[in-house]
Amino acid sequence: MDRRQFLGAAACATATLAATGLAPSAWAADWPSRPIRLVVAYPPGGGTDVVARLFADYFTKVIGQSVVVENKPGGATIPATQDVIRAKNDGHTLLVTLGSSATSGAHINRVPYDPLTDLTALAELGKAPVVMVANKDAPFSSLRELIAWSKANPGKPLHSASYGPGTSSHFGPLLFNRLSGTHIEPVLYKGSAPATQDLVGGVVPLMIDGLTTGVPLYQAGKTKVLATTIPERSDLAPGAPTFRELGFAEMEQLSGYFALFGPKAMPKDTVEAVSAAVRKVLADPAYHKRLAGVGVLPPQAVTPEAFATQIKTDHARWGKFIKDIGFKIDGT
Template identity: 85%
Template structure:
């Protein structure tokens, strides 16, 4: 480009309100802000911080993790929706916040259109854990205990509305005729704290946080949603082998979103960086170490398709169980 062409291009850019250097600016231009919709210490936070570490190595830019828990993930999601669509602000949350959770909370946005689906960061099988002093040591004993006490709800801690920990007990009730009752908390950390402390006797939790508690002897694992027994908890049976394969649909995933209408070039740049992180053997090993399985939808197109399908599937489940919003 000669001097006259450059000046002409620069003039057009200035007229459009864009600095000439911004036209060629590539993502990421500066530090990346990673908003996490759950509290520090929970499974989503663990995965987000691990991802942030490797994303920083791939991009050469700092990745600042900011936890914004509570409010059924609405504050964190709105924060990212309102951010500039340059990819400098991204959201890490559970996929359920955009699928099942969007059906049960009065959200001031449409997760299918007001966010840019970028990638799944990892699969999140779940387990049903019991307090170590609970009066049942197996799933069969839990079912027998529930049926022997039909008028006594068995509380199960939940780390958020619309999550596996919320709908899991309700799904199991339909399958086994039990009377489990979800108790909602503002994230995995406070929920597991009350599980260990005996405030609540049960919790459906991710392997990321649930397995270390089990290995430390602080909880009992009654079943997992992995089709085959996990090396992390070889003594824990699967729901499938116990006769409840339908519980496997509770396995969730950690999700990466961006603001609405991100430019195609930015989406491609973010996606390329994410795929490099996900392909790193060291990253995969660390994910496996915290009980997270490899992701299935790593491209934006595949992930958007997955989100839409799960949104429809959970919407039908919620309709089937007759769940209603308060005041509706």
Template identity: 30%
Template sequence: MTLSRRQMLGHSLGAAMLPSLSRIAFADDAYPSRPLRLIVGFTPGSASDVVGRFFAKGASTALGQQVVVENKPGAGSAIAAKYAAAAEPDGYTLFLIAASTLTNQVVNARLGLDLLKQFTPVARLASGPYVLVVNPNAGANSVDELVAMAKSQPGKVLYGSVGSGSLPDLCSELFAQRAGAKLTHVPYQGSPQVINDLIAGRITMAFENAIAVAGQIKAGKIKALATTTAKRASTLPDVPTLAEAGMKDFDVTLWIGVMAPAGTPRPIIDRLAAAGHGAMHDPQTMATLATEGFDPYDAGPDALGAFMRSELKRWDGVARAAGLKA
């Protein structure tokens, strides 16, 4: 049988594609064949970094390859996000996302972040509450008293956060909107600076993660009024939730997850998600997370993506109402 020139060209192109397809399939089957990198946009020792290292340790065992943590702090994790997003979508570079990374995208458009376009969700590793804390001498021993103070002194109640667009910033704005009060934001570089000024009385209140404030609360240097999630924090069982304190349906979660560059094959995403589940449900890891007020992994790729979309919509509304976004 004689083939036409067009037929011969078609066969040649098809044959040329086969090795490429074979390599992709082989790469998925052999994955991972070398160490992985987890890019973390926060400083070592921060809550996100701690959770990321638990993931790295457990995933290294599950995958049979070391997961190396690389800290690249700055710009509310935007530096790390852009760095990770530019990596090859082959499953060897991962990005640790925290709730504040997402809210930073909402408020700071100049950063050029679009996390759900730049990345593919892998898993939500851990989640927990923020704690509403005040200076013990501020004159507010309950949420009602703090609200009354804020209403009677518009703009004079100062709250601290780790920066404009961070989740503690937007959580404070949501609190103000629910209370019908005006608060004034004082941004800081990190939680230690927020807590130091809260203890010194330079600011009145803050929403902080349990890891950062548990010791200071026990020492009586700051006072916990409420937590932000639907259920009480295991580390602070005597502290009511904001919903219990009268702010109905107030539910804000500090969450931490893992993403991979957009275009990473689904089989690799599923493999990473399974590794994350195993890592965060290790009994020793779970026990340590519990002491820090965190619950382990509770969302895979699809659930994390849906959750992020709902959070983007929610915090966009809060930011617009607060005048933080045009």
């Protein structure tokens, strides 16, 4: 190959890298050199799995390698997390989980690792708002009416269905009590299905639920939406007021987010390579549109540094909240 051919080939290679969004550092870090294994800490078909597979579709196109999604549910996300912690830290094994597994979950479960030091925080993949809904026959139709009813009936605590200890459906009512002076008591169920069934059936009048499941119940006329944790009114929840506009912006911390982690102590150049590819996915308007289609907002913390700060902040905040309410590891 003569000099002109060499320079031409180099220019083509550079153009290809630019088109795929991979920085030169990606090749310096020898990433990606084989298919990516994306471990999902939840079952197939759930919200985290849907977002993980959506992300994998775009990630594959950006990096030019296959992304194999592997579900490893159960055990309060511990088995999946340990799998990735123990993996080779070369960026070819990554974890998709809910951010809460590393923040509030790390305080209420006996996890055999430190999520702040034993994982490499990479990026938020999307934010999952929640919604406070009431049974259609509840004696209130707005958040203000709920507050007024609770204060007018101090001896009658409102019950709110919760699909699990430590979830937004559990801690959400307790946080709202602190902000509003209401007396709402979470009722713990073994999963979302029985909790929703009792909400719709009128056994309990309230529930804080994910947007993707809470809004369809409202649209079907089975519940009343009182407020959402979306910062501004959105077509994701047509006509629903936001906690922010009603003076309770702190409730937005209940919004979950889908998190991307790598193994412990990933080398800096590998982190930079993975992050460059991830950011290209997260900046794609088509990715945002598909997120909206499943009730998920665009991500906020898209750099490793910003995401690590978010995890650390949320871990500390939820740790204090859990301590203040006297929550025990056994879920009481």
